[in-house]
Amino acid sequence: MTVQEYNTSVNSFSDNVYRFILKSVKDKDKAKDITQDSYEKLWINRLSVDREKVKSYLFSTAYHTMIDMIRREKKFANYETVFEEPSYESENCDLQEILHSAIQKLPEDQKAVILLRDYEDYSYKEISDITKLSEAQVKTYIYRARIFLKHYIGKLENVI
Amino acid sequence: MKITKHNYEIFFIDYFDGNLNESREKELFNFLDKNPLLKEEFECFDNGENVKLIPDSKVFAKKSMLKHNTFVDVQEISEIDYLMISDLEKDIKPEQKTQLDNLLASNPKCFNEYNLFGKTKLEYDSKIEFKYKNRIKRTLLPMGTIRTTLSIAAAATAFLLIINQLNFNDSLNEGNNGRNISLRNTNSKMALFSQSQNDNNSLNTSNKYTFKQATHKINNTINNSVSEQDSLNATNHSNYQEIKVPVKHERILISGTENINSLKIKNTEKKLLQPEDKSFISNVNLWAIAETGVKTWNAVTNSDASLNNKYNEKGGIEKLSFSYKGIKFSKSFNKNK
Known part of the structure; x- marks a missing residue:
């Protein structure tokens, strides 16, 4: 990977990585740090990283850094069985905003795979490579997340 | 083990199961010839009607309840939800698609559910941007630029060193x-x-x-x-x-x-201590160092930097000049010294 290719990857993927992490951790500074760390690791390993897989490498590095950070900070909470009543405000009824508040209630694994699936349009196989989960797990998490999100916005629609 | 009246059943079962070899079978038939009553019992085994179980033709009607979806092993996902999500994920088989279409056509409630699933697709916020791209970008100077930069830096260092030394000599002369x-x-x-x-x-x-x-x-x-x-x-x-x-x-x-x-x-007074330290340098011919430095850099970098001086009648340096690729520096000194 040349310097030019590296810099091109900064232009092409840094927004995506940053967005993915920001949506997961909800902290701009941490998202910035993790994005920078990911690119630092990419630069260090630029000779061994296949340029066709730079994006996957970045997402994978960012994802695992984020998981490590969450575990380190012991903020990992399992919402797997929690279906909280959705809260809403009249001025906050934009569907995407509701969805983005809903995904914060998902477990980390489900949140990550659904973001990778919807934001980056990754296949189950690609998400599996990034997260090191099996394809079956990825699919299961996506399906569970969809059920949860449907349940969440369905309740809101009923209230509205 | 020899066949006796106490263990003949084992041999019978082994025979019908095909577990007896030829010599054992011969042994069994010899035993039956000697025991006609047991031979009748053996023939009853041979018919098989009384001892063989016939498989029941009944079937379990609720097999579908026990089946799992291909990937998704989730109890809370119903078959209808699975079909809807599969369709949303573009992961649905043709026969499943037909099944889903039929469901949607026949059941308006299912259609609402289907629409809700369609709304769960997240869209990224394009306003979110990483503002620190320039911080993580890398730049590498071309080799030619590095050599040129180093050449200029080295020559300039030598030049400044000489100027500094001459200034020091001036200060000595002032007393x-x-x-x-x-x-x-x-x-x-x-x-x-x-x-x-x-x-x-x-x-x-x-x-x-x-x-x-x-x-x-x-x-x-x-x-x-x-x-x-x-x-x-x-x-x-x-x-x-x-x-x-x-x-x-x-x-x-x-x-x-x-x-x-x-x-x-x-x-x-600090002024006195400084020259005293520098006096150690005065013993070394700085001019020779500078000239050697410039010549070395010319040889290494194939450049044309030059360092020249002009002496006055008293042997002191009157003018010092340095040139490199059209760039010239020069310094004149007091002619009275």
Whole structure:
């Protein structure tokens, strides 16, 4: 990977990585740090990283850094069985905003795979490579997340 | 094991299961010939009707309840939800698609659910951008640029070194007035304070120990033995008194007319200490170093940097110039010196 290719990857993927992490951790500074760390690791390993897989490498590095950070900070909470009543405000009824508040209630694994699936349009196989989960797990998490999100916005629609 | 009336059933079962070899079978039939009653029992086994179980034709009607979806092993996902999500994920098989279409057509409630699933697709916020791209970008200078930069830097360093040295020589020529104090440490671990007061003739001529003398002395004594130090001390012995100071292995000689407080280091003029340090450099031909440096860089980098000087009638440097790829620096010096 040349310097030019590296810099091109900064232009092409840094927004995506940053967005993915920001949506997961909800902290701009941490998202910035993790994005920078990911690119630092990419630069260090630029000779061994296949340029066709730079994006996957970045997402994978960012994802695992984020998981490590969450575990380190012991903020990992399992919402797997929690279906909280959705809260809403009249001025906050934009569907995407509701969805983005809903995904914060998902477990980390489900949140990550659904973001990778919807934001980056990754296949189950690609998400599996990034997260090191099996394809079956990825699919299961996506399906569970969809059920949860449907349940969440369905309740809101009923209230509205 | 030999066939007897107590174990013949085992042999019967083994025979019908095909587990007896040829010699055992022969042994079994010989045994039956000798025991006609058991032979009747054996023939009943042979018919098989009374002992074989016929499989039941009944089937379990609720197989579908026990089945799992291909990937998704989730109890809470119903078959309808699974079909809807599969369709949303573009992961649905043709027969499943047909099944889903039929469901949606026949059940309006299912259609609403399907629409809700369609709304769960997240869209990224394009307003979110990573603003620090420039921080993580990398730049590498081309090799030619590096060589050029290094060449200029090296030549400029040599040039500045020479200019600095010439300025130092100028300051030496200006001389020193006022109260001068020099300090030096020698190999003999002795510290010598010598005081010179040009404007105050409290000391006789032999006791004046000017900066130039000190410099000369340091240059001469830097590699000399202690005895030379002692001879110097002996020369000025009448005007110095030796005192012990709390510095390990060091002695200080001070003028007998001064008290110790007046000779504190803080009173030492910095201007005098600087040239004294630099005087070590004066012994080295800086001009030769600079010329060699420029020549080396020319050879290594294939450049054409040049360093020239012009001497006056007294042998002092009158003008110094440096040029590199059309860039020229020059400095003129006082012709009177």
